[in-house]
Every structure is written in structure tokens, then in C-alpha cells.
Amino acid sequence: MQDTCTVYQTVKYLTKKWTLLIILELYKGQGYTRRFSELRNALDGITPKVLSERLRELEDEGIVCRNVDATAFPVRTEYTLTESGLEIVSVIRGIKHWALKWKIDNIPCGEQDCKVCVL
């Protein structure tokens, strides 16, 4: 089950570092596209390598759509959430509601301004 089950893989996938934050960053910017450098600036501490990796993976998963405008200078690469990506936010929200309801102190996150909890 561990290796083949898509449900399991989806959950597992979300736990990779930065994945959730990238999705939520794109969600925040819903409606307008986000460029690679914008994302890099928004996600404090992420290295281009990891950002690149995650975006590829998200694209493979069909969660993120990548658009390259080669006519522009310099090349503009823009990212958006796909429809599937928008819907996975609801799933994440479901998890958050569960945590809010059942975690003793009703504080899902100890961190100030946690992007997930602001969701």
C-alpha cells in the first residue's frame, strides 16, 4: 500500500519541505500569476534549487501550471494553481479544521503568522 496508493502518496507528498507553502503562496496570489523570483522572495530562506524541484513536482502532479513567455526579456516564467490545485487547498483546509477542533489548545500552530493557519 505504501508505495502504490495514490492517497498515501498525496499525503506523503504534502509533507515535503516547502510544498505546502508554495501551494499556499500561489493560492494567495490566486487570479494573477507568480514568477519564479517572486516566489523565491516570498518564501524566505528557500533556495532556487529546492523551489525549482518543488515546482517541477507540483507540475507533474498537475497541481501547478507553468507558463513560459519566451518572447519577453528576460524570459518570464509564470506559475498558477490549476483547478486541481485550487481544490487541494480545500483538502488542506479540512485538515486544518480537524486540527483546530481537536487539538487541545485550539491553536494549530505555535508560530506567528503561520501561512497554513492563516488559510
Place this chain on the structure above:
Amino acid sequence: MQDTCTVYQTVKYLTKKWTLLIILELYKGQGYTRRFSELRNALDGITPKVLSERLRELEDEGIVCRNVDATAFPVRTEYTLTESGLEIVSVIRGIKHWALKWKIDNIPCGEQDCKVCVL
């Protein structure tokens, strides 16, 4: 965010080996309790060490309730899903629906009789 956010921790937690399967096994047996040895038999291949670990963790998370009947011989230890545990199944179901809807072949799992997908 990675370490302190409860939402993140919840997701991360579910990806541990056997965790999902244990929850679903208890869910299947909803209404009646399950003993340690029953779970061990139901989960093919699990070692007592891991089962024990997971059950402890699930108890700490408030997902599973443990009841020890010390008057019985030998000691009967019984496990049930808590209310919170029952509700997390809905969350898992949400993930499954997402996967069903968006994964190309509409088959969430390649494995026959995957416990998660039967959900």
C-alpha cells in the same frame, strides 16, 4: 512552520508506515473494540514493536482510545477510535476524493483491495 505547525504535523504523521492502515482497521471495526493481537493479525506483516509504537502515538494524538482490562486473564487491551479519530477518517476520505477526481486514470491505487481506497 515545519516543526511547530499542527496542520503540518498531522499530515506528516499520517505518512508514517502503518498509521493509516491502523486507523482504517479500527474504523472498519467501529462499534466494537479491537485487541492488540487482533490488530496484529489483521495487519499482515506488522511487527509488535511498530504496532505498539503507532498505537502509543495515536493515543497521544487523541485519535485512539486505549482500554486495559486488568481483571481479565490474560490482560485484555482494547483499542477504539475516539470521536476525533472518527472525524479524521472524513479528512482522509477528502484526500481520496481529490485523488479520485484528479488523478488521470481515476484509479487511486494500483494495489488490489487497498484498504485506503476501499474506504
Place this chain on the structure above:
DNA sequence: GTAAACCGTGCAGGTGTCCTGCATGGTATG
């Protein structure tokens, strides 16, 4: 032609989590 702006990728290395397998222990009855 060379610098600048943007978008990445490759490699080396380290860390830490997680799993396996096996042995062990504790308790209470018959």
C-alpha cells in the same frame, strides 16, 4: 563582447528519520 537580469540545474555531502529483526520482560492463571 561583455555585463546584467532571469531562470534554473548538478554535484557532493551530511543529517536524521524511519524501519527491520531479534531478544527480552512483565503479569497472572492453571
Place this chain on the structure above:
DNA sequence: CATACCATGCAGGACACCTGCACGGTTTAC
């Protein structure tokens, strides 16, 4: 004292994941 049940401890290894740094490719402007 053997048996049934419920676990736990330790050693060892595998693997995924992250970090840091350097490099590369493209097109315009000067």
C-alpha cells in the same frame, strides 16, 4: 513453571531529504 497476552529495547542499516555552492543558458542593452 509453562503459557498467553501485551508489549518494549537495542543495534544496525537504508533511504529520503535538505543544504550549500557553483555553474549554465538565454536575450537584450551598453
